[in-house]
Amino acid sequence: MNRQSCxxxxxxxxxxxxxxxxxARAAEGAEALVSSANESIxxxxxxxxxxxxxxxxxxxxxxxxxxxxxxxxxxxxxxxxASDNWNLSVAALKGAKESAAKITSASSTAIAKDYALxxxxxAGLALSGAKVVQTGLLFVDAVSNNKTEALDIIRMAxxxxxxxxxQVQFNYERVKTLxxxxxxx
Amino acid sequence: xxKNQFNITILSxxxxxxxxxxxxxxxxxxxSGTLAEVATLTVQAKANLASAANxxxxxxxxxxxxxxxxxxxxxAEAQDAxxxxxxxxxGNDQDAAAAASDDLDAARQKAFxxxxxxxxxxxxxxxxxxxxxxxxxxxxxxxxxxxxxxxYDRPWDTQGLRSFYQGLFGTIWESQGNxxxxxxxxxxxx
Numbered sequence: 323m324n325r326q327s328c329x330x331x332x333x334x335x336x337x338x339x340x341x342x343x344x345x346a347r348a349a350e351g352a353e354a355l356v357s358s359a360n361e362s363i364x365x366x367x368x369x370x371x372x373x374x375x376x377x378x379x380x381x382x383x384x385x386x387x388x389x390x391x392x393x394x395x396x397x398x399x400x401x402x403x404a405s406d407n408w409n410l411s412v413a414a415l416k417g418a419k420e421s422a423a424k425i426t427s428a429s430s431t432a433i434a435k436d437y438a439l440x441x442x443x444x445a446g447l448a449l450s451g452a453k454v455v456q457t458g459l460l461f462v463d464a465v466s467n468n469k470t471e472a473l474d475i476i477r478m479a480x481x482x483x484x485x486x487x488x489q490v491q492f493n494y495e496r497v498k499t500l501x502x503x504x505x506x507x
Numbered sequence: 508x509x510k511n512q513f514n515i516t517i518l519s520x521x522x523x524x525x526x527x528x529x530x531x532x533x534x535x536x537x538x539s540g541t542l543a544e545v546a547t548l549t550v551q552a553k554a555n556l557a558s559a560a561n562x563x564x565x566x567x568x569x570x571x572x573x574x575x576x577x578x579x580x581x582x583a584e585a586q587d588a589x590x591x592x593x594x595x596x597x598g599n600d601q602d603a604a605a606a607a608s609d610d611l612d613a614a615r616q617k618a619f620x621x622x623x624x625x626x627x628x629x630x631x632x633x634x635x636x637x638x639x640x641x642x643x644x645x646x647x648x649x650x651x652x653x654x655x656x657x658x659y660d661r662p663w664d665t666q667g668l669r670s671f672y673q674g675l676f677g678t679i680w681e682s683q684g685n686x687x688x689x690x691x692x693x694x695x696x697x
Binding site for chain 2: 436443447456460463464472475480486489496497
């Protein structure tokens with residue numbers, strides 16, 4: 323193997339593993355990343371608008387629940403969980419928008435991909451939080467309208483939702499840590 | 508000259524190996540993002556189930572439950588695939604990492620199809636199938652321990668128990684010195 327063939331092999335390897343410079347392809351890739359991130363953010367925004375409407379509706383529903391209702395304690399827990407998840411969603415959506423805005427100005431394709439990933443996972447966190455809020459307020463709706471047969475299913479769905487939402491949060495933290503580790507080396 | 512060529516070859520191989528190791532590390536972050544995506548689909552499926560329950564539509568509840576079960580199953584597959592990917596990355600096994608990444612993508616697609624595609628069939632192990640079975644509670648069935656009793660079930664009405672109690676009464680009747688079986692006497696003595 324002569325020197326030229328070795329260099330050719332390294333250049334080929336660089337292209338195969340994504341290290342080769344290709345400005346046009348990089349620009350197209352960045353556009354696709356921005357589009358994908360914006361799609362996730364739009365889905366999260368819709369879910370948050372629905373959750374906001376559910377919260378407005380819930381304020382009136384809570385007033386209809388009698389003070390001696392057996393489910394009042396549970397309603398309080400649901401509202402606390404919904405409140406926590408709402409705050410999380412608001413922060414996550416803001417983070418998603420910030421990350422998406424940095425994709426086009428990233429200095430390399432790899433960094434742009436990482437910003438896109440952060441935007442997507444943040445949007446997922448906002449979406450899951452908004453869905454948890456909606457589920458919690460469905461419980462309030464069922465209690466205030468005396469739909470006792472629905473309570474069991476909604477209660478179970480809320481428990482599962484909280485567990486899955488914590489999975490989303492855990493994975494978001496892991497993505498952040500892995501990306502930070504990559505650039506701290 | 509030959510020694511130089513050998514050194515260059517070694518350096519090239521090392522460079523290729525180093526470049527090949529980079530995507531494995533990057534895949535773990537992407538895979539975490541995929542796992543988060545599947546968990547988000549799980550939350551959506553549960554929210555849909557709660558919404559169906561609140562509507563009171565039995566068919567909608569059954570469909571939403573089947574979807575939620577299928578998404579749960581896909582989530583379990585995604586977690587297994589992620590664990591396999593972690594092991595592959597730790598062992599720097601490219602092939603295993605690629606296979607685990609494919610499995611993870613397949614699980615994500617399965618969860619997506621379960622939530623937004625056609626309503627999946629309930630498998631015998633699914634939560635919904637267990638719930639349907641639990642509702643039967645016909646006595647001797649696999650009902651849950653905390654199921655309410657079946658108020659329409661009257662075990663004392665079974666033919667076997669009737670024969671047993673009649674036979675028992677007949678034995679007592681005869682032991683009192685009575686002739687013939689209790690059921691043999693005339694309904695109207697006159």
